[in-house]
Amino acid sequence: MDFAGVNGGGSVDASSAEKDFVQCEKIVREWARSALEEEIEGDGHTLQDLLFFLHVPRTGGRTYFHCLVKKVYGAALECPRSYDKLRFDPRKPKCRLVATHDDYSIMSMLPREKTSVMTVLRHPVDRVFSAYEFSVEVASRFLVHPNLTSATELTKRIRAKHKGVSTLDIWPWKYLVPWMREDLFARRDARKMKGLSYVNSNDSYNVEEMAMPLHQFINEPVVLDTVHNGATFQVAGLTNNSYLAEAHDVRHCVQKFTILGEHVLQVAQKRLDNMLFVGLTEKHRESAKMFVNVVGPQVISQIASDSSMEGLSKIKSVTEQNSLLSDSELDSNYHQDGTSDQKTTENVSTENLEGIKKNARLLVPDTVLQQIRSLNSLDLRLFKYAEGIYAKQNERMHELVTTVSYYLGEIPHTILFASTYILFGDMLLDVQLG
Numbered sequence: 001m002d003f004a005g006v007n008g009g010g011s012v013d014a015s016s017a018e019k020d021f022v023q024c025e026k027i028v029r030e031w032a033r034s035a036l037e038e039e040i041e042g043d044g045h046t047l048q049d050l051l052f053f054l055h056v057p058r059t060g061g062r063t064y065f066h067c068l069v070k071k072v073y074g075a076a077l078e079c080p081r082s083y084d085k086l087r088f089d090p091r092k093p094k095c096r097l098v099a100t101h102d103d104y105s106i107m108s109m110l111p112r113e114k115t116s117v118m119t120v121l122r123h124p125v126d127r128v129f130s131a132y133e134f135s136v137e138v139a140s141r142f143l144v145h146p147n148l149t150s151a152t153e154l155t156k157r158i159r160a161k162h163k164g165v166s167t168l169d170i171w172p173w174k175y176l177v178p179w180m181r182e183d184l185f186a187r188r189d190a191r192k193m194k195g196l197s198y199v200n201s202n203d204s205y206n207v208e209e210m211a212m213p214l215h216q217f218i219n220e221p222v223v224l225d226t227v228h229n230g231a232t233f234q235v236a237g238l239t240n241n242s243y244l245a246e247a248h249d250v251r252h253c254v255q256k257f258t259i260l261g262e263h264v265l266q267v268a269q270k271r272l273d274n275m276l277f278v279g280l281t282e283k284h285r286e287s288a289k290m291f292v293n294v295v296g297p298q299v300i301s302q303i304a305s306d307s308s309m310e311g312l313s314k315i316k317s318v319t320e321q322n323s324l325l326s327d328s329e330l331d332s333n334y335h336q337d338g339t340s341d342q343k344t345t346e347n348v349s350t351e352n353l354e355g356i357k358k359n360a361r362l363l364v365p366d367t368v369l370q371q372i373r374s375l376n377s378l379d380l381r382l383f384k385y386a387e388g389i390y391a392k393q394n395e396r397m398h399e400l401v402t403t404v405s406y407y408l409g410e411i412p413h414t415i416l417f418a419s420t421y422i423l424f425g426d427m428l429l430d431v432q433l434g
Contacts, residue, residue: 024253024260031250032263035236036270040113044274045396047116047298051276052106053099054119056231057172058130060281061120065099068291069118072299073097084169096302101171104271105237105244117271118295121231121386122281124379128218128372129361131176131227136211138167139180148185171241172226179222183212204360215368218375224255232261232378235268261378268378269385278389287390293397 053069055061070078079095080087082102088095090109100106107115122130145151159166167173191199191209201207205214217223225240233239238247238254254261272278277295279287373380 021257024257027246027249028253028260028263031246032267035267038112039270039274044116045276045294047276047295047302049096049114049302050110050116051097051299052110052115052117053097054104054117054234055099055101056119056121056127056234057101058127058134059120059122060284061099063284064120064279064288064291068288069097069099072296077303081165084165101234101241103234103237103239103242105242105247107237108243116276118275118277118279119235119272120279120281120287121383123383124229124231124376125369125372126281127231127379128227128376129214131172131223131230132205132214132217135173135176135180135217136184138173138177139184140211142181143184143188148182151181151185171239172230175222175226175240179220180212187211203363205364214364215371218368218372224375225251228375229261229378232264232268232382235271235382236264238264258377265378265381268382272382272386272389278386278393280386280390283390290390290393290397294393 051069051073053061053065055065073096077096079098082088082098082100086106086109088098090111098110104117107117142151142155145154155168159168168177187208187210191197196209199207199209207213212220218228230239233251237244238251240248240251242248250264254264277291279291
């Protein structure tokens with residue numbers, strides 16, 4: 001690597017940069033080696049006692065959780081909501097399903113050998129757009145207040161009185177929303193000073209008088225640290241919300257010397273390989289059907305194996321509390337998830353999201369799109385890798401349904417598939433047992 005002129009200061013700076021690189025390379029390599037050694041060899045596609053849904057933000061994860069995963073397990077088996085922090089004893093879980101925006105490092109808190117992992121990934125460019133839109137949307141809800149101080153103080157009082165989890169408690173929004181909120185109030189104050197009561201623009205992503213433009217958003221430090229390559233860092237366990245002490249140093253080194261990202265990508269790819277299921281936002285309906293056929297039977301089988309009649313009664317309980325999920329319902333929930341996530345206790349209509357629509361993305365300059373791709377090079381490669389895993393899952397799905405007796409033990413086929421059909425109706429693919 002040529003370090004000359006890295007900081008524009010000649011040989012002295014080049015020597016300093018080289019030393020920094022050598023140190024960073026050591027830090028990243030040691031972390032990667034340790035992370036890969038921790039990966040458990042075995043059949044990652046067989047459901048374990050606990051399922052960890054690693055929810056990458058702005059991927060439609062709420063739809064997967066509420067309309068698919070939760071419908072299989074039922075409320076009785078869901079762990080206490082842990083989007084802000086773990087709210088159960090991870091070493092002695094009395095539940096079987098946990099969903100959170102926490103990164104993979106949370107596995108250090110869970111019984112690794114008895115935990116399966118699943119996730120959903122989205123094309124990085126679309127995910128950056130969605131993160132921008134959601135940050136502006138949620139932050140704009142506070143503009144009903146006369147000023148930033150009023151909004152901040154009232155929010156604190158409301159949150160103190162409620163036990164529920166707010167968007168402001170959840171990574172990465174606990175960083176992005178307050179930051180965007182402050183920016184929106186500053187721009188509103190500037191409009192008042194100029195006497196501007198109305199701003200007209202054809203480009204919803206570049207209305208500087210109203211909100212931070214997209215081209216500025218993507219270069220802000222908080223966005224560089226929480227959004228760009230966010231899926232890779234989350235699967236690798238290296239976000240700024242990580243449980244790992246070395247996460248900050250590794251992430252900083254990769255951001256400073258992008259070539260070191262290869263090590264992080266390798267770890268993230270290996271972890272995707274070992275996951276129970278990997279879905280794609282762009283194929284949300286097909287992913288849902290695949291989840292039902294690949295994971296659904298394993299869950300039902302696992303529940304049914306819980307001491308004969310007790311297990312069967314759990315299946316009956318689950319099927320009674322869940323209605324059929326049609327394709328139209330899935331589409332409806334997915335659409336809602338793509339435009340609105342967890343509501344804060346200071347909820348204002350999401351219609352306040354002025355003019356940010358998907359078709360407006362066509363007006364974004366190619367230079368901005370190229371910069372987003374450049375800033376998310378690791379995520380682009382991870383997404384492509386996930387597409388390959390998705391294709392393999394599709395092949396494996398047809399193999400699994402024809403050899404489903406592997407998972408059933410003494411449970412009759414009719415019990416398994418009747419229960420799964422009651423849960424999901426026509427979401428099941430029409431595949432005949434061999």
